[in-house]
Amino acid sequence: MVAEYIDAADREARRRALSVFRERFKEIYKQIKMGENPFLMLPKRTLSNTIYDEKRKLLLLGPEKLKRSFFDLHESKKFMQTLLMARIIYEALERDEYPTIRDLYYRGKHTILYRDPSTGRRYEENTWDEQRESDAVIRDIEVFTGLLREEMLILSKEKGKVVGNMRIRSGNDIIDLSRMGHGAYAIEPTPDLIEFIDVDAEFVLVVEKDAVFQQLHRIGFWRKHKAILITSAGQPDRATRRFLRRLNEELKLPVYILTDADPYGWYIYSVFRIGSITLSYESERLATPEARFIGVSMTDIFGDKKTGKKPYLTEQERRNYIIKAKDADIKRAYELMNYRWFQTEKWKREIEIFLDKKSKLEIEALTSKGLRFLADKYLPEKIETGDWIS
């Protein structure tokens, strides 16, 4: 690769990751040299070893460890897979390469031929057969090294977009996120390498739906309200989550999440705020525990007799625009009830109303009140009056 294409941020990230790899895998090298049975001690990535930290409001891996040993019949294949993957990643780091997780699967996929020394019989064994296996090994390496795969310069597909009064440095470029025309800036796969240069914004608004993002962008919502406007285009990917966390943590910007009024929308909020339960080791870096759910909430639709809150929709509008909840929605609502971070008064009330009315609503249904209602009334009013859930 021609040197000019390499940027300083990438070079520094590679240097750091290579150094962590050498440090962490040194032990194995020593063990083998000493003629010992080589093994790795890994944090257990199991549900039982996943702890909700009440104070930091984060899902974290607990203290349980797993011993992955070469001379253990049950662990030996996994042990070898882990070292194979570590080698491939190490080499890619050294060679200025940018693999994707799918590349790593293919890069390492091959058949090992061996002969049983006692019987002389030949055997064949695949390193891995499915990406599920190689992905699991990458996760093991993440928890073992304490590096997210992004820090190993492993790339992935990204959907997140951003616009707002903000300038960033990415690679060798300075990008003005307020000068994107009608388009937007597609967030990079390695958001930790972004440098925030200056920002003139008061909050971050994350919109679940790309089309709603397009609309708010085009009418200048972020300019008028001094917002950084982001879309996750559905379920958020890791880069969008990390980017959001950094805006909140480093720039101290409050974060509002706007989704459809349904348990799927709540789940998207939950992923932004807490992370996925099965991938809790990421959440320490990717989650934004202070993220606020701005709506659309059940009390926005139905009001709340208990608090006296008036609904945004009339009886007639509810009749026209509400969608009947599906069984999958109701099932998900019951699941969410069990999450600790949904056991606040306001969330309990949301779920209660949902299960009572068995109804959901799309963001776009608010346009029945006028195409500018969302931007000019609903969002500013809810932010101003603090009508959000956390």
Place this chain on the structure above:
Amino acid sequence: MVAEYIDAADREARRRALSVFRERFKEIYKQIKMGENPFLMLPKRTLSNTIYDEKRKLLLLGPEKLKRSFFDLHESKKFMQTLLMARIIYEALERDEYPTIRDLYYRGKHTILYRDPSTGRRYEENTWDEQRESDAVIRDIEVFTGLLREEMLILSKEKGKVVGNMRIRSGNDIIDLSRMGHGAYAIEPTPDLIEFIDVDAEFVLVVEKDAVFQQLHRIGFWRKHKAILITSAGQPDRATRRFLRRLNEELKLPVYILTDADPYGWYIYSVFRIGSITLSYESERLATPEARFIGVSMTDIFGDKKTGKKPYLTEQERRNYIIKAKDADIKRAYELMNYRWFQTEKWKREIEIFLDKKSKLEIEALTSKGLRFLADKYLPEKIETGDWIS
């Protein structure tokens, strides 16, 4: 809306669309004023009225028309839906609004109450119940006015991204697509409003997969090879298709499409090149008939005894990385065989090999030959030797 947010391109687009609307719907107004039965004459959007133009290599709507009349029991609801939607779009254009197609569905969805004058009985009728209905009406308005919905400032979700040595004007901003850092420029929903300012590129490479795009971007492929690099992130949306067509038509840049080696990848190529059969009226503006399929082709995998072409993969690599075709793949291959634009020698050979081997391959499998094989050998060599299919 504050005037400064409105840009000249949008204002001009609105002015133009409003003028077309007034011109096209004037007839209806006259008919009603004269006490005549009002009607609309629409091009028929049916398969039987879809023609493949061999010369222009485009799917086009034929000459058949449909009469949609107010006093025709079968057509009266559709007639009213069409006028309701036309009114909503017209108002949105006048009010500087940017609806999405989902907004338009909600904006127009309501229940009409009426009384049968003879019996005195009351009836209820919904304007439409599902978005399918309102979307069909938008399409009718597109063919009736000759305006794409993007020209009516109707927005939608977009997935397409671009980087390259090129500057564009969008809205009030000039955007340098070579200065996007590790991120990319997310293409706007109204690509006809983009102005190409300057370009220093020799071809356009469209990558089906976002993760492969990220990788080629990060290693500077577009810089080294003077390319405009685009990803459609799967099945292309309208904006990406229109943007690509404009690059090809206005800037005379050759266009190469890179997909997985399977009938789904061929279909993505087909959508870029010809468009969807059921939405042929779009294709005149969105399709790029000169788009070339660069691979991964079946002859790249297996070689071709007939032409003496050598495969890129060894027997061993094929054994490791090939995926068995599913029934759905085979079914799609047979469908594609019927398309006129797949009835060339090279395409027939591709489909023949696929049906013989019943095998497919992902782009990422090429990384088994090294993580830089795709960028440094495969793509440059295929472009240089003209080893693509059109």
